[in-house]
Amino acid sequence: MSKRVTIFDPPAQDHSKALIENVLDLTPVVDLGPDVFTNTRPLWHPPGARGIYGGAAIAQSLSAAMRTVPADYAVHSMHCYFVLAGDSEIPILYHVERVRDGRSFITRTVQARQRGRPIFTTTLSFSRVGSGGQKTIHHQATKPNVNLPEAEPGSLRALSNAGGGPFESRKAGIVNREFCWQDRCRRGHANRACVGTSVNPEEKKVRRYIRARGHISEEGGYQAHLSALAYVTDSFFIGSVAIVHDIPRFSSPAELEKLLSALKNPSDLDDEDITRALKELKEEEAADLRRRIEGALDKAGGENQEDHKEVGMMVSLDHSIYFHNPLAFRADEWMLTEMESPWAGEGRGLAIQKIWSKDGVLIATCTQEGVVRLKQDQPPKPKI
Structure with a gap:
């Protein structure tokens, strides 16, 4: 059957x-x-x-x-x-x-x-709504001063439903990253996508702009915007633990090809969209690989095998969302996310995410813990 x-x-x-x-x-x-x-x-x-x-x-x-x-x-x-x-x-x-x-x-x-x-x-x-009374205390984390993404040449917002899944995103830089996303920036930080340097993973912050494609209907009400926000909170989240350690999700183009073949039942993507989505993913991973290789060449004698790290398993365990201003944002307008990881150990990692509306309102804070295991140099010992 x-x-x-x-x-x-x-x-x-x-x-x-x-x-x-x-x-x-x-x-x-x-x-x-x-x-x-x-x-x-x-x-x-x-x-x-x-x-x-x-x-x-x-x-x-x-x-x-x-x-x-x-x-x-x-x-x-x-x-x-x-x-x-x-x-x-x-x-x-x-x-x-x-x-x-x-x-x-x-x-x-x-x-x-x-x-x-x-x-x-x-x-x-x-x-x-409104049950807090007329007098309330109020404070919020300030939205980082990051420019909104520029419109892509020739793109029309009205046609944005046509490709790449239900959300679109733009990288907004990594605070305290040793190397920039763009190949030629290096440590000069001429590129806006690089802000400061640090060797400490817990001091790095991954930023990204994201919004729903198209226009969320009036019929959906504020509930549709909340559901859309909840959907996107799991995107790139536990992966930020690997990013702050500068570890690529895929260790080689061949492995990437193998994993891409596992894609099944994408539902909201047609053949053209699948091709486009995979192309974007390949380009992003290829940039990660190039940056990692070039960074290793900068070190005397190249990368020490003992320092070589590859993700073997990454799985989300739990996920929490605190909705601060559920009626004060639109999920189809640019939202800025900032992710950091205060701790990793024992084969797990913790990530924290703040999300601001385009107007600077802190709309949500999220936490996620997941399994983050590295590939081991030695195979596990057999159980006796």
């Missing part, structure tokens, strides 16, 4: 909505209960990943929970655990449990299941 990617036949793309709205669309499964939902369309399996893109499970769980709370309650925190890798060739069922309905706060849990087993679980808290 062949697998079904979705329980119900997916409808055609709704072009009145942004691509991310189509990707995250849910369908109620009333036969199983009033608070059970499933993915309307297939979900993306990133190249080289163990399962579906984690941001999809995060965002669809949020969407499912928001369908069970009044419109005047907005999510303020979400705590998630990735239990098993999601299979993009099997439908996901999102079961929402109404834990508590209070006058100021509402609590929900959501469990995402495949074949009856939980693959993802989250607890969410919603607060009634």
Whole structure:
């Protein structure tokens, strides 16, 4: 019996909505209960990943929970655990449990299941808008002074739904990186993408601008922007642990090709989009490899084999989002993310992410811990 990617036949793309709205669309499964939902369309399996893109499970769980709370309650925190890798060739069922309905706060849990087993679980808290009173304390981390991305020549925002997935992003530099992204900058830092130098990974910060393609519909309301934000919080996140250590995700072009072949069921990308997305990924990884090689040549005698590091396994374990200003941003406008890693050890790494709106409002703070294991020089000892 062949697998079904979705329980119900997916409808055609709704072009009145942004691509991310189509990707995250849910369908109620009333036969199983009033608070059970499933993915309307297939979900993306990133190249080289163990399962579906984690941001999809995060965002669809949020969407499912928001369908069970009044419109005047907005999510303020979400705590998630990735239990098993999601299979993009099997439908996901999102079961929402109404834990508590209070006058100021509402609590929900959501469990995402495949074949009856939980693959993802989250607890969410919603607060009634305006329940803090007229007098409140206020402060926030200041948005870094980073120029907004320039428009690409010949590109039209209205046509941006046509390629590369539901989000577009631009690198905004790495604070305290020893070498710049661009090959010729080196340590002179003439390039804006390089700010200062440090050999300490915990002092580096990875910045990137990101926004949803197209225009998120008025029909989707602020909930669509929150779901889109939740979706993107998992992008590049635990990978920042490797970046601050200057370790490429792929050790060679051949390995990259092998991992790209693992891409399956990309759902929201057609053949042209897949080609474009893979081309961009290849170019980014090739730049990483060139920079790493050139950096090694700068060292006397080249890179010491003992210093050579390659990522062997990188998997997210848990993920938390604190939504600070849920009604004060648009996910289809440029948002600045800044990621750092205060700690790594014992085969794990911790990453922290701040996200600002285009206008400088701090809209979210996220944390993520994951398995970050390096390839070992010696094979593991057999168990006796």
